[in-house]
Amino acid sequence: MTSPIAQESPTNLTEFSVSELSGSIKRTMENAFDHVRVRGEISGYRGPHSSGHAYFSLKDDRSRIDAVIWKGTFSRLRFRPEEGMEVIATGKITTFPGSSKYQIVIENLEPAGAGALMALLEERRRKLGAEGLFDQDRKQPLPYLPRVIGVVTSPTGAVIRDILHRISDRFPVHVVLWPVKVQGEGSGEEVAAAIRGFNALGPGDAIRRPDVLIVGRGGGSLEDLWSFNDEIVVRAAAESRIPLISAVGHETDWTLLDHAADVRAPTPTGAAEMAVPVKADLDAQLASLAARLRGCAARHMDHRKQALRALVRALPSLDQLLALPRRRFDEAAAGLGRGLERTTVVKRRAFERVSSGLRLDLLTGRLQQQRQALNDRLLRADRCLERRALSERGRLSRFEASLKSLPARLLGQIQRERQHLVAFGRHADTAMSHTLARSRSAISAQDRVLQSLSYKNVLQRGFAVIRDEDNHPLIRAAGIGEGRAISVEFADGRISAVTGSEAPGDDPSSSTRPPQPKKKLPKPEAGDQPAKQGTLF
Template sequence: MDMFEDEPAGPGGNAHEFTVSELSGAVKRTIEGEFGHIRVRAEVGRVARPRSGHLYFDLKDDRSVLAAVSWKGQVARMQVQPEEGMEVIATGRMTTFPGQSKYQLIVENVEPAGAGALMALLEKRKKMLQAEGLFAPELKRPLPYLPRVIGVVTSPSGAVIRDILHRLRDRFPTHVLIWPVAVQGQQCAPQVAKAIEGFNRIAPGGKVPRPDLLIVARGGGSIEDLWGFNEEIVARAAAASDIPLVSAVGHETDTTLIDFVSDRRAPTPTAAAELAVPVRSELLAWAADMQARLIRGQAYALTSRRQRLTDLARALPRPATLTEGARQRLDTWSDRLPNALIRGVGRRRVALSEAGGSLRPATLRARIGQERGRLSDRADRLPTALIRNTTQHRRALENWGGRLQPAPLRRELDRRAEAFERLSTRFAEVAERGLTARRDRLEALDRLRETLGYRQTLARGYAVVRDGEGRVMTRRAEAEKADALAIEFADGVLGAPSMGTTAPEPAAAPKDNPKAAPKPKKSKAKAPKDTPPEQGSLF
């Protein structure tokens, strides 16, 4: 027996035969029993995120690679999402995947392997966002001086919101909207991003007032506690905000990605409240000071202008002084006016007397005699001028009458009649040629019709069969059912229908058939000058 036990089992031995499933199950139980809960420190390699929500990635070192998978629910609970090149500590359990004959780690949680790994990841994200231009200074918008509504994204139960509200109440009380979010943990980044997007979706003029300024605030903490504000979704949501945004995360020495993409960074949440609104008392004092300065300025302006007016009034002369010279000239001219009128009338009377003395009767009679002599001379010359003008017009009329003789008019009429006759002859020739061409065309088409007709087919040996009523029979069954048949040949019809009907007459040659009755050719002689009777006169 010992000899047989030491011998290896042959083909027919007693060794147990495993199925593939049994062997895979045994390996699975062994690995899961040996490595039920383990922590693995490694570098994240390839990362895949399918639509199912699961996460597939590789854990590797300088010599080996371990496949890792996190299911959808585990991924949602992770505080840090694994990224390629990141050094992490993965917590989970080992198992196998029989479908591909491989082992893998089911990862339940991922932690960065120290602050150095987080800083390296933060630096990587910072360079990526900076390359996209999200940190550009020209994208920074100025904060409103007096925002009517301020939106605050923070935890409602911490000391941060109390500090902000207390500071706003002391400086300048205003309307504050609080969007409660988780400020650390795996829910921090998505809730903060949704809060920023939610404030931007509020429509202006609605039931809920739209904020004029946003403050994202959180107290101090470690880099792990503030890591939610280093996530890419938070940075992109802050960069895409249409409302000016102030970042107040951590203490003055803490720096997160949202600080680089926000419009302003406050060292503390209290400083963010101070940046948001001015001091109301200082504004009132400033307004009072401006009002006092305005009143003093107006008073000074009125006083200076009144003094200027007084100075100008002193430089002006008195009204009596301005009118004294004019009044004196008026009195002088009033005294001189009567004597001047008397002298003017005397001068005009002397001029009238001198003009009247030159109008003596002898002078008038001499002037009238001169004008009468000129009129007599013109009257003597008038008949001769009329005769000469009449003679000139008569000669011109005779010249025109000589040009209007009957002979030239008759020659012109004969010339135009000959031209009209030639045009009439040409028109008749063109009309005749057109009629001849159309008649030839009509005869050709008629011959084509006869050629394509069924009578030419009958001439080649075919026949047409009709029943007693004259209907054409195209089927044997129809012909057998008919009472009588009439067969049409090229030269006539054979048979007669019954029931007293008459057989179709033999087809006669058409009148315009060229074979049966050829038409005489029409003469193409030129038409005489006289219009043919059948054509009718053109005039």
């Protein structure tokens, strides 16, 4: 459009407004550079903006160009931009009229060759290794026979079919699949979330917590496997409390997940083989062990039977075992009678020694001593009472003399105290009388005991005591010869006699033996006691 002022200008140049010129430059740039590929290093990248767009720069050793990735394009990128990463950006050049700057609008972004990815991978591996995520002491052993296996992979790929087929062939167990994307934007976050989700399962959840995890994917290029090199996946695998098997790619493919996992499998099929043993091999091994156990038990029983037979042959017979105890029993039975006789003699002697100390004269003497001591105590008590009464009378006399000087108002109280004192005196006399009566009763009881122990009470029942010439009591007739003078004491007196022979039907008075002169026995005085008294009971 031609401005009206241009007709009056001294030159023939067309005059544009700022907006027109900026728009013309924008169209020219977009038409000339509508599809370009730019190689450079990412600089100033801080992640997506709050709007979802990403703004950064591409630079080389001499120049810099601003770059932008719109929100819709950013979500479709296979790789996320990283600071310092050398990339190849595909897009178009455009300008921003508000600031007179040009920039590239990126439609596709890829690393600048495998070397760049390998450098980034090596740098990330050193960083995570320095944190100890790849240390061997953090590795967990796999369970020998898991009951539940958790698999993190794509539900539509061949990996899950290979794992299920291999597990069913070897040892069928329960398999829980957590479906995830294994390639593209957001696949790393899904894999990390699946690993953490399996670890978060508890005993009471509807899905049983797996005993081992398998994270698998088929083969591919470095770019295809890049999701398993994400830092979030490596950290989730290192934090897993469930043993984890990494089965990403083929045997020649290595990812950072392989270093962080507890075990690396060359293929997903190899991971299934590591997770479970072969059931047929276990059955065969169990059958072999059972057969060995039965054979060992049979051989052990045979050895025991042989040893038992040898022990039975070495054992003595029942008669040999009982011979020595039986002989000891016979000897003990034979010596039992002699032992009883000796024990009887010993006990009789001990009884005679004890009974010899229980003579009547000893008891009589002890009773006389006790009676004399009691009389002495009574005499001392009478004298003490007399002295106490005299002392009290003297004290009362002195007290009565001192009371005569008291006023007349105290005479009544003195009279009452005198009556109390007289009553106390009567009580004292009564108590003394009772004490003397109890003492006399005790003496009388002891005297009755003495009389009951005296042999004269026995004579009252018709018995007699026979003594020899020395006034010693005779206990047995076997030791008395004929013609000995003896004395017989009855309850009312004593007579003399001479011993003779005993013949049935003979009259002792008609014996032809001449009479022997009688030996006069000393007449015991009244009150004398025999020197030795034998028992009559």
